[in-house]
Amino acid sequence: MGVAVDIDARRCQIVRTLDIVGEKWSLLIVRNAVRGQTRFSEFRDSLGVPSDILTARLGTLVAAGILEKRSYREPGSRERSSYHLTESGLALKLVLAAMVQWSDEFNPTVYGPASILADPETHEKVELAFVPMGDPHSDEVAILPGPGSLATW
Amino acid sequence: MGVAVDIDARRCQIVRTLDIVGEKWSLLIVRNAVRGQTRFSEFRDSLGVPSDILTARLGTLVAAGILEKRSYREPGSRERSSYHLTESGLALKLVLAAMVQWSDEFNPTVYGPASILADPETHEKVELAFVPMGDPHSDEVAILPGPGSLATW
DNA sequence: AGACCTAAGTTGGATTTTCCAATCTAGATG
């Protein structure tokens, strides 16, 4: 992201995270990947991101190990590329969920939440909280469409 | 941030959060505010952010209710402005902590973590996890300097 | 008074990033 080039600023975890996903569109691409999108045209059409920017962002995310570039072949078409979340990329759900939760509390809409954080198995609502390190807990979450959602999830 | 202007995209909590803190420097200003900084010159000098950009970001953060503009007066000086986190701004620690945790796991440095998430009272290490909604839990966290920290905290 | 100091903020112009529409690529099909 070009922020804070001096060597000790880069030790900051927040700077290091923003360096990777702090540019415009990056986190929204990850969000849509979490929703299951994998193709260039899906990201471009659903987000409205300019295709040259999308090319650049996908490259950055692949280089950072957040997305993995694969090939797929639709019957009757040539081989094309698709982009899939890695373990690292999937773990960014933590950051996305934090934004969802903050927005629900401090910047809600009149429509209700568009996304709801839930237990992947029981679908009970969950929330992010600070727990003692090492205690058994869940780092898995499902992000389900809520009442404020218009999106095809 | 100008991303996704269409009406239903703005229902997304992630878009709504990025609209407020997704611009360059915004989250770093919040980070430094969490560290206790309040003054224009502190933000400018510690981050190296251009002063015109800082003016714009402080304005956005104040307008969004994340910072509150106050006056202070140093003995022998005239009245000046300072910027203080609101409850809403303090709650962004959740997002910052998520970035810290993600970076620790997937993008660590050789120096060890610069920041450590800890219980504000016991200083035991804590981590973000998904817990059942409504269960008793902590949303308080202290962000302490770790072994990788060079910053004057 | 008036010269000087200082934190906060503004201004003009260069640089960088983003945007947008048009174009290109390369294998598949008719």
Add this chain to the structure above:
DNA sequence: CATCTAGATTGGAAAATCCAACTTAGGTCT
């Protein structure tokens, strides 16, 4: 060999950021 299509590239316009110099407005000093 013309046509189709998802993925990508290109050139030029627009917007955001950067940078250094300057301004503001009250305070101190003499």
